[in-house]
Amino acid sequence: MFSSDPIITYIENYLSPAEIEYLLKLAKPLYQQSPVSQGKRLKTYNAEIRSSMSAVLGGNDPVVRCIEQRSVDFQGFLPRSHLEDLQVVKYGISDHFRPHFDWFGGDSNPRISSFFVYIACDADDTNHPGAGECKGGATQFPDYTGAFPAKWCQFIDCHDDSGVGGVAFKPIPGNAIFWGNLYPNGTGHPGTWHAGMPVTQGRKVGMNILTRRERLVGV
Template structure:
C-alpha cells in the first residue's frame, strides 16, 4: 500500500535550500517558498517501525548545534499549550508551546530537511502549519490524541485544512518519563527496543519511544483515502522529573 512512499522516505536527503514561509500566529496557514540558504547536511538514518500505519523512527535528524539554536529561539515565546478547539485544556494538555519564526535560519533548515523526508506524502500545493516547540515539566503531559482533525480546522485565511503527516523531533530530554506512546501500533522491527530507544512489553499494548535528543518520529495522518487514521493515536506520557522539549512540524492539506 505504501511501498512507493516508504522508498521515498528511505532515500530522502537534506537539500541545500531553506524553505521559508509567511509567519503570523500559531494556527495560521504557513506559506512556504524556496530561498537559497546554507544548511548543515545532517546524516540522518531512518527505520520503519510499522508499514501500515506508516511510522518511521529517524535517528540523528537534527544536530546538537541545531538543538541548542532552536531551544534558544523559542525560550521567550512559550505560552500554555492549546487544544485544537482553542481552549487551554490544562487537565488534558498541560505543556507550554512556542511558535518559531521563519526568519531564523535553523528553523528554515530543519523545515527543509523535514520536507525532504515527507515529500512522497505531500503535494506541491500543500502548505504548512507554523513549526512549534512544546516543553514539559514534571507532571505535565498530553493525553492520547490525534494530530489530524476529525473535522478540518478553519484557519485564519478562511480555508479548511488538515494535517497530512507529522514529524515530532526530540530536542531536550533531561528527564525521566515523557515517552511518546502509540497504543495501536504493532511494531515490525525490534532493534529499537533492543537498543533502548523504545519500550514494548506485555504490560501495555503498542509501543513507547524514549525522548532522545536529535531523534525524531514521522507518521502519516491521512492515508490514501484522505480519512484520518485512528491507528496513529498517540500521547506524551507524564514527565516524572526534569524537562522534555520537542518540535512539531505539520504539512497541511487545504480545501480551495
C-alpha cells in the same frame, strides 16, 4: 521504517547538537501555555488534556527555515507553504498530552503528516542541552499491536510499565518520529492515536512539525 500501517518512521540525528542548542535559546522567551485543538477551535486550554508550554517559531529565522526545508524534502519536496509554524513544546514534571489525533474529521485542509522531534531530555533549564537525564515523557501509540525485533529497544521502552499499552518511543535528543495521519483516500488513520506520557523527572523538550495537504493561507 518502524511500521507501514500506519506509516511510522524513526529518524536518528534529525537535529544536530548545534541546532538543538540554538532552538532552545530561540524558544526560551516565547513559551506560553499549550493550547488544545478541538475540531476547528484551535486555542482552547485544558490542563487535564494537555499540560505543557509551547513556543511558536516563525519562518523568518534561517535555522528554522533550514529545518522546515528538511522536513518537506523528507516528504517528497513539498513546498514549505504546506507546513504549520514549527512549535517547540516543553514538558516539566507531570506534564503530559493525553491520547489524541493530529487530524480532525471534516477538516478541509487536514494534517497529512506529523513529526515529533526530541530536542532535550535533561535535568532542568539550567543545564547544558543533554546534561543529566529526564524520566518518563515517552511518545506512546497505545493501539499499536505489531511485533518488532529487539534491536528497537534502543529507541523504544521495551519494559514500559505505564499500563497504557502499545509502543512507547523514548525521548532521545536529536531523533525524530514521523508518521502519516491519513489513509490514501484522505480519511484519518485510527492507528495514529498517540500521547505524550507524563514526565516523572527533569524536563522534556520536543518540536511539532505538522504538514497540511494544501498550501496554508498567508504562507
